[in-house]
Amino acid sequence: MQKRSIVPIVYILFLMLPIYWLVAMSFKTTNEILAGFSLFPQTFTLENYRTIFTDPTWYWGYINSILYVSINTVISVAVALPAAYAFSRYRFLGDKQLFFWLLTNRMAPAAVFALPFFQLYSAVGLFDTHLAVALAHCLFNIPLAVWILEGFMGGVPKELDETAYVDGYSFPRFFVVIFIPAIKAGVGVAAFFCFMFSWVELLLAKTLTAVAAKPIAATMTKTASSAGYELGLLAAAGTLTIIPGAIVIWFVRNYIAKGFAMGRV
């Protein structure tokens, strides 16, 4: 038992090394970084973080990202819930084909859609809004949410539905009061995955925004090219992009472990 735990420890160390390096760099001055190799920051500085928190073009990047990711997560889970219920409880014309078609949208390379998306969202007047990015990310997040939720709903016995109807529940009331609480782990996991894939995606988010809704990741690439190699500042911005993800995963940590088991296993 003791010997076995070496494997996960080594693996986690391997995962943490590049992250450590990013964090260490964020506390160094750009001069120190370029001057040569040092394992720990020699002249510890918070200057990089101060720049980000005082310059609106930087901190608005974070606010923009969090806004469209939140909108996307809410929309994706809200529309996926009834659809997943339909797939898990009923047979209807074209159900299998529809399910597969939904999944195919996860297979479309974002690079394929970049230009048409720009034209589409410009045409409907949503270009450079948070809603545009949130809606565009639905392309891959809704199919995933339907897939995850359908798996969790399959684990809930049908008797639950039938008992509720016998007790005189209407469908909407049953769905909200009984069914959703019964699969709340699944809702948590689905929301987590939607958050994750929307947070990490850049190509579409960058294509659909210019100034008003520009994501933090795009602010980083623009700075990299305009201000030369500001490595310390980039490292600090990168470090800050890890934090929202870390917070979200801490909330669902128990759902991740137990939650997956309630799904398709």
Place this chain on the structure above:
Amino acid sequence: MKTENQKAWLFVLPVLALVAFNALIPMMTVVNYSVQETFGDNVFFWQGLDWFQQILRSERFHDALGRQFLFTFLILVIEVPLGIAIALSMPRKGFWVPVCLVLMALPMLIPWNVVGAMWNIFTLPDIGLLGYALNHVLGINYDMTQDPVAAWVTIVTMDVWHWTSLVVLLSYAGLVSIPDAYYQAAKIDGASNWAVFRFIQLPKMKTVLTIAILLRFMDSFNIYTEPFVLTGGGPGNSTTLLSIDLVKIALGQFDLGPAAAMSLIYFAITLLVSWLFYTLMTKDDLN
């Protein structure tokens, strides 16, 4: 088991509307471009299937496709067994379980361009931790901007770092769902570790592994941002994967027709391979 009910379509309608808006309209735009030629000013000429023929015959496309298949093959061959092995050696309960899971999931929550940038500064020969260690401590001549092999090792390692945890998390979820009674029965029968794995653990992980393999296939086949930020497709064209090449043609050269034709071929290949995977892995369940 399921009841027939055509009204279920109403439940699916919002999903259908949103996904169709995002999928069908852009797809039609791509199809439109793929059969036309333009010299700007929104003037288009009918081109038929010429672009498709041109792409299918072009050496550049064959090379990019070859690199893409090699990359995805390496990713699956490394990440799936490694992920299963790590999941098997993880504790099943106790304080460390959530800590392990959170730390392991962390790389997946980092924006993709940050992942690329992070690995870039991690591997810089003189000032990056890995680059410095390889060059100055181990004495290996390592510079991924010069050496194609080093560039490949780096992008594959980066992806293993980034996504192996997905396989770990899903396999682990399959493992914890196995009741203790199964293991006790195996112990009484005197089953070897291999037998326990082959006949108890693997079958229980099958569904989650199907999901993991499908997701890893789709995402590694469509990968763009991380290798683009890390290597920019170089040195030369050695790490120019399909998406990188596609963006080069579409936004770099603004050859919309060929780029659109290439998009459709690319999409068709992804679809076909995913369907093959899916059919092969679920064919036992159909009965």
